[in-house]
Amino acid sequence: MARLTFLGAAKTVTGSQYLIETGAARVMVDCGMFQGDKPLRQRNWADPPYDPARVEALILTHTHLDHIGRVPRLVKQGFRGPIWCTPATRELAEILLLDAAHLQKEDAEYLNRKRLTSHEPALPLYDEAEVQEALALFRTVPLGEERAVAKGVSFSFRDAGHLLGAASADVTLRNGRATRILFSGDVGRFAAVLTKDPVLAPNADYLVVESTYGNRAHPAVDVRDQLEGVLSRTFARGGVLLIPAFAVGRAQQMIFLMDQIVTEGRMRPFPIHIDSPMAVDATRIYASHPEAHRVNLDGIGGRSLLYGKWVHLHRTRAESEALNSMKGPAVIISSSGMLTGGRILHHCRVRLPHAENTLLITGYQAAGTLGRALLDGARVVRIHKGEVPVLAEVRDLKGLSGHADAAEMLRWLSGVTAPPRMVFVTHGEEDAAQALGARITKERGFPTHVPGLGETAELS
Ligand SMILES: [Zn+2]
Numbered sequence: 001m002a003r004l005t006f007l008g009a010a011k012t013v014t015g016s017q018y019l020i021e022t023g024a025a026r027v028m029v030d031c032g033m034f035q036g037d038k039p040l041r042q043r044n045w046a047d048p049p050y051d052p053a054r055v056e057a058l059i060l061t062h063t064h065l066d067h068i069g070r071v072p073r074l075v076k077q078g079f080r081g082p083i084w085c086t087p088a089t090r091e092l093a094e095i096l097l098l099d100a101a102h103l104q105k106e107d108a109e110y111l112n113r114k115r116l117t118s119h120e121p122a123l124p125l126y127d128e129a130e131v132q133e134a135l136a137l138f139r140t141v142p143l144g145e146e147r148a149v150a151k152g153v154s155f156s157f158r159d160a161g162h163l164l165g166a167a168s169a170d171v172t173l174r175n176g177r178a179t180r181i182l183f184s185g186d187v188g189r190f191a192a193v194l195t196k197d198p199v200l201a202p203n204a205d206y207l208v209v210e211s212t213y214g215n216r217a218h219p220a221v222d223v224r225d226q227l228e229g230v231l232s233r234t235f236a237r238g239g240v241l242l243i244p245a246f247a248v249g250r251a252q253q254m255i256f257l258m259d260q261i262v263t264e265g266r267m268r269p270f271p272i273h274i275d276s277p278m279a280v281d282a283t284r285i286y287a288s289h290p291e292a293h294r295v296n297l298d299g300i301g302g303r304s305l306l307y308g309k310w311v312h313l314h315r316t317r318a319e320s321e322a323l324n325s326m327k328g329p330a331v332i333i334s335s336s337g338m339l340t341g342g343r344i345l346h347h348c349r350v351r352l353p354h355a356e357n358t359l360l361i362t363g364y365q366a367a368g369t370l371g372r373a374l375l376d377g378a379r380v381v382r383i384h385k386g387e388v389p390v391l392a393e394v395r396d397l398k399g400l401s402g403h404a405d406a407a408e409m410l411r412w413l414s415g416v417t418a419p420p421r422m423v424f425v426t427h428g429e430e431d432a433a434q435a436l437g438a439r440i441t442k443e444r445g446f447p448t449h450v451p452g453l454g455e456t457a458e459l460s
Helices: 038-045 071-076 087-114 128-135 223-236 250-263 277-287 317-325 344-351 370-375 406-413 430-444
Strands: 002-006 018-021 026-029 057-059 083-085 138-140 147-150 153-159 167-175 177-183 206-210 240-244 272-275 311-314 330-334 358-361 380-383 386-389 393-396 422-426 456-459
Touching: 002 422, 026 147, 026 167, 057 147, 071 087, 071 128, 083 087, 087 128, 087 138, 087 277, 206 406, 223 240, 223 250, 223 358, 223 393, 240 344, 250 272, 250 277, 250 330, 272 277, 272 317, 277 311, 311 317, 317 344, 330 344, 344 380, 344 386, 358 370, 370 380, 370 393, 406 430, 422 430
Parallel strands: 026 057, 057 083, 083 138, 177 206, 206 422, 240 330, 240 358, 272 311, 272 330, 358 393
Antiparallel strands: 002 018, 002 456, 018 026, 147 153, 153 167, 167 177, 380 386
């Protein structure tokens, strides 16, 4: 008899964390941060309902913070076991966790300075030294190789698409007979820009599947055509195209798409400036994993085309400031992706007041962010305490989501030929999770359940 407890991403999209307990072992899958409004974020501080010191191993599906963001805190609370992930996830986790520690420190300092906290002083969830302690426990395992991680518990990773290094975790419990539990992780799209198609789900006794877009269908649009249109229009005006992008994944997709447009002879070459130390690091990691991409990234002279002749990487503040006087045609890619901080804000302050420029949004913009306000048509915005008139064109590039939609989740599940005992639907708002569960039952006849936070299921 084994038990599976849903400690996060239950009727919500963040905080992924699952605890498997058998009579002989305790293994956790993912340890993500809760993100979003305050009640959700406060869950990051809650005492765990289990003893972290007694969990023998942690398996990480991929490097997004809603899957790994509480790992240093788990270590701080006493976890000492190995942390299993793919090699690319290990490399990306280092830059993402160090950045998370840095941002938390800045936020805490800001709150303390402004005396905005009710119970002083504000603290970060963990610091950079604690990130290093956690990283020392990481162990890598390539896709497809089985590893024993605790008494009677083994697992292997299957390519999930979604992001460099992202995997589904295929866990087997052995106690006389075998029980197989497949954790989808985040499932990517079929025919995506850089990531390979997700490997179809295998037969398993239990499946835990994500449902971020469980009630949605992505629009069928050609990303290259949209991008070429925006580039041509902006450059005809002599303008600069400003792209706020998440440093890991989205920035590299954008470089690749623009390289393709030029390589196919659709446009003359133009300079692309990557202005984000984190994006520069992530681009290096992307270039060093050619086996993980659906496309060949070899450029001229054996260099990755992510480092092509027209791509300029900027780390220092001086290099960033030098871009302020640059004239178009040119592209600046900088983070953060939702314009909630970072160097992109300086570029917005400089570029938005001029009608020849364009701001191109490439990802989801949460309510309350500057990115959302601009997309909603704001003509004046506040940046760094100053009012900035918006005369630049503002556009939204559709079709780059990293998550499968409902139909693609069903396609991924087409690999399952024998009915599982249960499909647990997680990692989605409740409406999306219920909708995907109902669709799986209707189209495949599988039993489904949307677990609540903290709920435990007995696995027979
Ligand atoms: Zn993800």
